[in-house]
Structure formats: C-alpha cells, structure tokens
Amino acid sequence: NAGVTQTPKFQVLKTGQSMTLQCAQDMNHEYMSWYRQDPGMGLRLIHYSVGAGITDQGEVPNGYNVSRSTTEDFPLRLLSAAPSQTSVYFCASLPPGADTQYFGPGTRLTVL
C-alpha cells in the first residue's frame, strides 16, 4: 500500500488563480479529510467525507470546494486563491471502525 498520497508537494499561485490539490489513498478507507496547518494554530479541518458522494464542512470551509466521486480520491479545489490561503495542507484518511487517522505528506501552498 502506498498509504495516503498528495500532489503536488509545493505550489506557488497568484491571487485569483485556481488549482486542485490531489489526495488519494489505496487502503479502501471510507473517511477522508482535509486540514490546513498554520504556524501557532495547529491543524484545522476544512472539509471531510464519510464515503463516495458524501462531503461535509469542517471548521474553515470558506474558499474551498471538495467532491468525492470515488473511495480512493478526495481533491480539494481553490476556485480563486487568496494570500490568506497560504498554508500547508494535509489530507488524512480513517479506517472503518477505527479512531486513528493516517496523514499524507502535505502540500505547501504559497499565494502571492
């Protein structure tokens, strides 16, 4: 198993540009989530999904869209990037019936 994979590892955007952060897992986990990590603020939940076709908002969903068409993939979309979205983004997945999340390696995003 490759675990949770994220692409790209680094990305620089200009204000107003759009992009999609990719997240995939090959462990057949139903639950997947997106967090952003900012200095001094820990990890904050953006969106999560409990299965294909089902998504819900976390603590800080504004400015981000998600969809879940397959169990394996959970992309995060920024429709119009803003400097406030400069952060490190982590995707995570959770095995059925378990409490422990597995995190991907992260995507460092800078919005100029």
Next chain:
Amino acid sequence: GENVEQHPSTLSVQEGDSAVIKCTYSDSASNYFPWYKQELGKGPQLIIDIRSNVGEKKDQRIAVTLNKTAKHFSLHITETQPEDSAVYFCAASIPNFNKFYFGSGTKLNVKP
C-alpha cells in the same frame, strides 16, 4: 464546537530528561484523545492515544494521562533522545461527529 488548548508552545530539555506536554479540552462529550508527532517536512503520525474510559496508557518511554473531570490530558516522554525532537500535537474527537480538533502544537527540542 470543541476547543483544544496545548501548552507549552516550545519545550527544550536535555537528553535523558523527561518532557511533559499538557492539553485541555472544552466539550465533555469528547471521548478519544490521540497524540501525533510531526517531523520536519512530514505529515503527523500517531504515537499514542487514549479513550475516555481509561486514565493512563503507556508505551515504552511514552505515556498519556487523562483527567476527565478536569478535562485535561498530558503526554509524558521519559529518557528523552535527540530523535524525539519534533512538533507534537494533541487532539480530541467527539463520537459520531467525524471531526477531530487539534491543539496548536508543541515544538520539543532535545539537546544532546
């Protein structure tokens, strides 16, 4: 929603000493408390967790304690080693809400 506070934000100890990191939570419904270690450039990895029906759990040099009445839990690392240097996060989870709330992180530096 849940609010998790973590202290201290930075902790510097001498190799071989003990380190203690403390967290408090606000929602008495939280029942799962994981601790994650994050090394530079990587995603968080679970190191130990505790559930609300247990007061203490140990795994070699690492232990976690939980005081449900006071709503706080702590991570204890004994005989620290340089490879323990990392950022540590606590988190709290409320059952059936599929959401995890993280503390702001503690940067632990173990000096050789």
